[in-house]
Amino acid sequence: MGNRNRNTAILLIAAGLFILIEHYINFFTIAALLFIALGVYKIRSSPDKTGYVLLGVGVVLLFSGHFTFILSVVLISLGLFYMKSKQAHRDDSYTQKQTILESFKRDKEPWELKNTSMWNVVGEIYMDLSLVMLDQKETTIVLQGVFGDVDIIVPEFLGVSVNASALVGQINAGNEKETGLVNKVNWQSPNYETSDQKVKLIVSYVVGDIDIKMV
Known part of the structure; x- marks a missing residue:
């Protein structure tokens, strides 16, 4: 593979x-x-x-x-997605999904989070990580595409590492903020190294509004 x-x-x-x-x-x-x-x-x-x-x-x-x-x-973005997915996941035990339009919302009831890579031309992503059920110590999520509106809620007990980029748009992650052109943010929650459960977020869109909030 x-x-x-x-x-x-x-x-x-x-x-x-x-x-x-x-x-x-x-x-x-x-x-x-x-x-x-x-x-x-x-x-x-x-x-x-x-x-x-x-x-x-x-x-x-x-x-x-x-x-x-x-x-x-679209072709370049999809090609980079395949390369980044392989680099981000240590083995082939992850879910990979490519769609034209994607509306992914997990914010009302407990849900299971596993190693996942998602690519879309137009994507609306809303994840409340305070509701997740994790079955491993570290979980890696890759979100990538052309146009994206991404909102992720992170609870204080969860260790989170963020690598986010947007050629055009805005990124908010923890106390880091970038707006305009060629935006890139690398951020870790204060408890990332000591946390028993960790989530690594790799988010990249050509045009994106990326918002990752600690609660």
């Missing part, structure tokens, strides 16, 4: 890069990305709907006449 995933990852990344080179990024693509970045910023900083309008304009610009750009981003 490891060699197959690695070869698939290399093929997807190469295909995505080839499409980008063949159909170079033009002014309208850059304008669309700027609209998306400004929209994400407005959504986080202002209560009005201006941010959603800007974000919508940016997405429409990208999809109308820029299908090859979107396709290349």
Whole structure:
């Protein structure tokens, strides 16, 4: 499984890069990305709907006449996902899932958390880790994709390590915050090293709003 995933990852990344080179990024693509970045910023900083309008304009610009750009981003993202999943999990005993649209919510009743890798083009993820049932000392979760809205609630008794990145958007993890372009946050809960149960979160989106809160 490891060699197959690695070869698939290399093929997807190469295909995505080839499409980008063949159909170079033009002014309208850059304008669309700027609209998306400004929209994400407005959504986080202002209560009005201006941010959603800007974000919508940016997405429409990208999809109308820029299908090859979107396709290349999706292929590269999926290829990187395969590579990161293999690196993050020590063996093949983990769940791997790829979807176009994903709405994953676990916030109302106890649920079981195992080693998992999830990739989606558009994803809405809400996890309340205060309700999880863990069957091992350390659990690794990989969340990756193109557009993502991720909210994770972390209880104080759980040791958590966060490696989060978003090319465009915002990341909040513990007392760390990054907003704008090329965001990256590495953070550990104070009790991570001494905790009996640990969760390692690896979250990466091209455009993302990532919020990880301690309660």
